[in-house]
Amino acid sequence: MFLWNALLLQIAPVTTINYWQALGLTILCRILFGGFSFWGIARRHDRPSLFLKDKLMSMNEEDRAAFKEEWRKRGEGRGRT
Numbered sequence: 001m002f003l004w005n006a007l008l009l010q011i012a013p014v015t016t017i018n019y020w021q022a023l024g025l026t027i028l029c030r031i032l033f034g035g036f037s038f039w040g041i042a043r044r045h046d047r048p049s050l051f052l053k054d055k056l057m058s059m060n061e062e063d064r065a066a067f068k069e070e071w072r073k074r075g076e077g078r079g080r081t
Contacts, residue, residue, distance in 0.1 A: 008014055017025070056064055 056067070059067065
């Protein structure tokens with residue numbers, strides 16, 4: 001944070017912003033980068049992506065079972081079974 005503040009003053013002449021300007025920047029950043037989802041990043045990773053779902057649906061039963069077993073093995077170290 002200190003590095004950011006020191007560099008920003010050297011790069012562009014900025015001043016302190018007020019509450020309403022900060023709120024406006026927050027809204028602008030949400031529109032440009034994150035949308036208005038209030039679930040957060042971790043919540044999005046809980047659901048399997050559509051690409052993964054399509055990939056699983058196109059596999060035959062043997063490949064699907066092998067894929068699921070591999071993911072079970074990878075998850076064992078993280079407290080999942």
